[in-house]
Amino acid sequence: MKENLYNYILGIADNCLILGQRLGELCGHGPSLETDIGCTNIALDLLGQVRSYYQYAAQVEGAGKTEDDIAMLRPERGYFNTLLVEQPNTDFAYIMARQFLFDAYHYMFLQELKNSKDETLAAIANKSIKEVSYHLRFSTDWIIRLGDGTEESHERMQAAVNSLWTYTDELFHQTEADKVMISQGVGVETANLKEAYYGKVSEVLEKATLSVPESKYFQKGGKQGIHTEHMGYLLADMQYMQRAYPNMEW
Amino acid sequence: MSEAEIKNLEEAFEARIERDEKIEPKDWMPEKYRQTHIRQMSQHAHSEIIGMLPEGNWISRAPSLRRKVALLAKVQDEGGHGLYLYSATETLGITRDELFEQLHSGKAKYSSIFNYPTLTWADIGAIGWLVDGAAIINQVPLCNTSFGPYARAMVRVCKEESFHQRQGYEIMVKLAKGAPEQKEMAQDALNRWWWPSLMMLGPTDNQSVHTAQSMKWKLKRKTNDELRQQFIDQTVPQAELIGLKVPDENLKWNDAKKGYDFGDIDWDEFWQVVKGHGPCNKERMTARVSAWENGQWVRDAAMAHAEKQAASLQKEVS
Numbered sequence: 101m102k103e104n105l106y107n108y109i110l111g112i113a114d115n116c117l118i119l120g121q122r123l124g125e126l127c128g129h130g131p132s133l134e135t136d137i138g139c140t141n142i143a144l145d146l147l148g149q150v151r152s153y154y155q156y157a158a159q160v161e162g163a164g165k166t167e168d169d170i171a172m173l174r175p176e177r178g179y180f181n182t183l184l185v186e187q188p189n190t191d192f193a194y195i196m197a198r199q200f201l202f203d204a205y206h207y208m209f210l211q212e213l214k215n216s217k218d219e220t221l222a223a224i225a226n227k228s229i230k231e232v233s234y235h236l237r238f239s240t241d242w243i244i245r246l247g248d249g250t251e252e253s254h255e256r257m258q259a260a261v262n263s264l265w266t267y268t269d270e271l272f273h274q275t276e277a278d279k280v281m282i283s284q285g286v287g288v289e290t291a292n293l294k295e296a297y298y299g300k301v302s303e304v305l306e307k308a309t310l311s312v313p314e315s316k317y318f319q320k321g322g323k324q325g326i327h328t329e330h331m332g333y334l335l336a337d338m339q340y341m342q343r344a345y346p347n348m349e350w
Numbered sequence: 351m352s353e354a355e356i357k358n359l360e361e362a363f364e365a366r367i368e369r370d371e372k373i374e375p376k377d378w379m380p381e382k383y384r385q386t387h388i389r390q391m392s393q394h395a396h397s398e399i400i401g402m403l404p405e406g407n408w409i410s411r412a413p414s415l416r417r418k419v420a421l422l423a424k425v426q427d428e429g430g431h432g433l434y435l436y437s438a439t440e441t442l443g444i445t446r447d448e449l450f451e452q453l454h455s456g457k458a459k460y461s462s463i464f465n466y467p468t469l470t471w472a473d474i475g476a477i478g479w480l481v482d483g484a485a486i487i488n489q490v491p492l493c494n495t496s497f498g499p500y501a502r503a504m505v506r507v508c509k510e511e512s513f514h515q516r517q518g519y520e521i522m523v524k525l526a527k528g529a530p531e532q533k534e535m536a537q538d539a540l541n542r543w544w545w546p547s548l549m550m551l552g553p554t555d556n557q558s559v560h561t562a563q564s565m566k567w568k569l570k571r572k573t574n575d576e577l578r579q580q581f582i583d584q585t586v587p588q589a590e591l592i593g594l595k596v597p598d599e600n601l602k603w604n605d606a607k608k609g610y611d612f613g614d615i616d617w618d619e620f621w622q623v624v625k626g627h628g629p630c631n632k633e634r635m636t637a638r639v640s641a642w643e644n645g646q647w648v649r650d651a652a653m654a655h656a657e658k659q660a661a662s663l664q665k666e667v668s
Contacts, residue, residue: 124409124422125409125410127425127426127429128399128402128403129406129637130645131641131645131646132648133399135645135648137429137430137433143422144426147418147419147422150415151416154415172414244655245651245652245655246648246651249650249651249654249655250654252647252650252651253647253654338411340411341411342413345413345531348528349524350413350417350471350524350525
């Protein structure tokens with residue numbers, strides 16, 4: 101039970117960590133001061149959520165680990181985030197498409213996690229959903245603005261959506277830990293969210309005058325710890341201090 | 351307006367400043383006052399924005415989640431300072447785009463300290479402690495400056511800067527009390543940031559071209575040398591407290607002046623960096639210019655979308 105719960109928490113939290121890390125890379129380089137500050141806000145929210153999850157995971161595991169041990173000292177194969185969130189900051193269209201495709205899922209997921217039989221997870225979900233509803237509004241607005249902006253922004257946004265679409269299906273994959281947690285009323289039955297997710301996403305894309313990709317070829321692996329080639333560099337960067345100077349306090 | 355009328359206005363204006371009244375954007379002001387404020391306030395805003403870069407360099411590598419979150423929040427604060435300092439400057443009749451244009455073309459200056467590289471995690475501590483420390487000394491008097499929007503912006507900026515300064519010092523404390531590698535990292539950062547921080551308070555009084563006028567308009571309340579002395583007197587005991595050594599062989603307490611005597615500042619280095627030839631001037635400008643140019647299509651799209659929305663709203667109304 102403990103191991104499944106631990107892995108289940110990591111599965112949720114790793115998405116927030118890796119996306120927060122990606123957004124953090126952007127800070128100071130945004131297309132305008134307002135978007136720069138907005139993206140940093142989202143990163144801060146996600147990293148705040150991560151800390152709550154990892155602190156809880158450390159407690160569940162009971163092996164004396166800290167949030168930083170969990171965040172920074174796992175091998176790449178031990179991170180369970182979806183492939184979507186590790187995709188690089190190719191341009192602002194990719195950044196917003198990645199954000200929107202994740203936010204739409206994240207919002208629906210937390211909405212359900214609020215009812216988890218695990219009180220701590222329910223409490224984290226309750227606190228986080230307010231933040232995530234703002235993220236979803238922010239990214240939705242940008243999808244519409246860029247989709248229905250200029251010819252160039254439309255093309256860029258369509259290219260980003262087409263390219264990232266392949267990572268959406270994995271959001272609904274279930275690991276063994278997920279299945280056990282769902283059966284115990286702790287985890288969220290993501291199968292029930294899939295239709296609503298694609299409905300919501302399609303609605304926004306249509307409003308943004310973008311076409312909904314028809315491709316049925318999807319990538320998977322992140323939830324099993326098998327990542328894209330981007331992940332190693334992200335981790336090398338993120339783990340650098342903890343790896344170079346082990347067992348120190350900062 | 352006749353010369354005599356202008357002279358009357360000017361006298362009334364100077365008298366208001368003398369009485370510590372705030373000058374507001376719609377009030378009459380001498381053209382030189384306007385231009386001086388555009389120059390200084392935008393320079394301040396640019397420094398905040400460029401200042402995001404050296405610290406932003408460590409967000410992805412911050413050693414713990416707590417430090418990562420604190421650093422992100424700090425750099426975000428700087429973006430926020432830039433935002434409202436640009437807005438305050440815009441009240442003087444110039445647009446943010448024009449101010450960016452001045453920055454990107456090299457016409458406008460920003461604080462030279464940000465042209466130094468951040469090489470280790472300890473540099474993030476040193477910047478908070480020393481650079482924000484020096485900035486506060488420069489900026490606290492501005493909370494009472496004569497131009498209302500600037501003075502009000504500075505109240506908030508100073509509160510946040512003082513938080514950043516404590517945060518930076520706390521990073522240094524932790525390193526200085528940590529493992530030998532950490533202490534070495536802290537000392538090395540102090541060695542590299544000490545002198546540029548002293549330079550940050552500006553050229554010596556006999557070299558400073560703007561001091562006299564700025565004192566009159568309360569853009570300055572103390573001279574550069576007075577501020578530098580204050581910074582040194584405040585910072586040296588903080589270094590000693592955590593067992594770090596200020597890299598100045600000539601640093602010595604002078605009981606007669608109740609302050610420290612200190613060694614010569616390398617002003618050639620200062621002017622070299624000011625003139626654009628510091629270690630990272632090119633990198634900083636390239637980062638800003640490319641963020642701006644790569645963001646053009648995003649800003650264009652936002653504008654085009656807003657216009658479409660406005661047009662369809664208009665259609666609905668009519």
